[in-house]
Amino acid sequence: MNVLVCGGAGYIGSHAVRELMKAGHRAVVLDNLSRGHRGAVGDAIFIEGDIADRDLLAGLIRREGIEACMHFAAHSLVGESVGRPDTYYFNNVVKGLALLDACVKAGVRCFVFSSTAAVYGDPVEVPIKEDHPTVPANPYGATKLAFEGALRWYGGAFGLKYASLRYFNAAGADPAGDIGEDHDPETHLIPLVLKAASGKLPGISVFGNDYPTPDGTCIRDYIHVTDLARAHLLALEYLRSGMPSDCFNLGNGSGYSVLEVIKTAEEVTGRSIEVKFSARRPGDPAVLVAGAGKAREALGWRPQFDDLRTIIETAWAWHRDHPDGFGGRNA
Numbered sequence: 001m002n003v004l005v006c007g008g009a010g011y012i013g014s015h016a017v018r019e020l021m022k023a024g025h026r027a028v029v030l031d032n033l034s035r036g037h038r039g040a041v042g043d044a045i046f047i048e049g050d051i052a053d054r055d056l057l058a059g060l061i062r063r064e065g066i067e068a069c070m071h072f073a074a075h076s077l078v079g080e081s082v083g084r085p086d087t088y089y090f091n092n093v094v095k096g097l098a099l100l101d102a103c104v105k106a107g108v109r110c111f112v113f114s115s116t117a118a119v120y121g122d123p124v125e126v127p128i129k130e131d132h133p134t135v136p137a138n139p140y141g142a143t144k145l146a147f148e149g150a151l152r153w154y155g156g157a158f159g160l161k162y163a164s165l166r167y168f169n170a171a172g173a174d175p176a177g178d179i180g181e182d183h184d185p186e187t188h189l190i191p192l193v194l195k196a197a198s199g200k201l202p203g204i205s206v207f208g209n210d211y212p213t214p215d216g217t218c219i220r221d222y223i224h225v226t227d228l229a230r231a232h233l234l235a236l237e238y239l240r241s242g243m244p245s246d247c248f249n250l251g252n253g254s255g256y257s258v259l260e261v262i263k264t265a266e267e268v269t270g271r272s273i274e275v276k277f278s279a280r281r282p283g284d285p286a287v288l289v290a291g292a293g294k295a296r297e298a299l300g301w302r303p304q305f306d307d308l309r310t311i312i313e314t315a316w317a318w319h320r321d322h323p324d325g326f327g328g329r330n331a
């Protein structure tokens with residue numbers, strides 16, 4: 001199948017490209033390299049460009065015979081989104097709609113969307129199932145939910161089939177060790193902890209130890225990026241087999257505290273990590289854990305790297321062997 005992967009040079013997108021290629025699909029990556037890395041794309045076809053460039057999209061969908069689209073091209077930092085809602089609405093909604101329009105116009109029938117658990121906001125019930133109320137607590141979640149809404153209405157009006165995949169905390173790296181997480185600036189817990197373990201940072205700041213959790217630190221559901229990537233392929237097969245458009249949580253259904261993550265990272269790396277407690281980060285709920293049964297039942301999804309240690313081991317292999325990631329922005 002010819003699959004357009006928007007944002008295929010980014011962290012999760014590049015892992016999806018790898019899985020598509022392994023499964024014998026033809027991946028055509030469109031990425032403006034504002035946050036992605038050319039080196040993450042591998043042997044897939046690569047086009048440097050923007051999802052809002054309607055002419056570029058029309059031409060490439062026709063030329064490459066694109067049948068489906070996976071859309072990862074978005075800004076995804078909660079904290080940044082609070083300070084820059086304009087950027088987030090522009091990138092994630094306005095530009096996303098240009099892509100959606102181009103797909104619909106060119107007759108692309110299947111669309112797999114990279115959504116987030118941030119659409120739920122502060123949970124009223126944990127584990128969080130797909131029918132949990134969606135009340136985003138920050139612009140990032142709000143823009144993803146807005147795009148999910150557009151998919152629903154476009155789907156009804158134009159016959160587009162879609163799957164919205166709501167990720168919990170993506171982590172880890174492809175077991176081959178040659179692609180992994182490389183953000184600038186890095187804000188995520190596991191890469192920061194591993195940078196501390198490798199001496200690139202003096203230690204890790206734990207944001208809050210007064211949460212109503214057993215050790216006082218936030219609990220999250222960490223899911224391996226390769227498992228996430230595989231769920232995209234399953235979603236594509238699901239849609240192609242005629243099943244109805246829907247949204248699915250992607251998480252392991254088990255939560256780990258920030259301190260548990262740090263302890264596991266110390267065990268994996270064999271190094272001690274200096275911990276400093278600091279204030280809570282605004283907008284962080286105490287516990288986010290997925291009710292992830294729907295993806296297992298409907299998509300047949302079976303995460304393979306579902307324990308925290310394995311997730312951190314693969315992340316560590318990447319960070320240890322690539323201390324400078326892909327070697328800088330755009331590399």
Ligand code: UDP
Pocket residue numbers: 078169187188189190192204205206207208218219220258281284
């Ligand atoms: N966190 C932390 N220190 C950091 C970065 C993150 O204590 O330097 C905490 C954060 O408050 C959250 C968890 O680690 O509870 C996961 O945060 P991350 O940014 O990795 O993912 P998010 O949950 O925001 O998607």
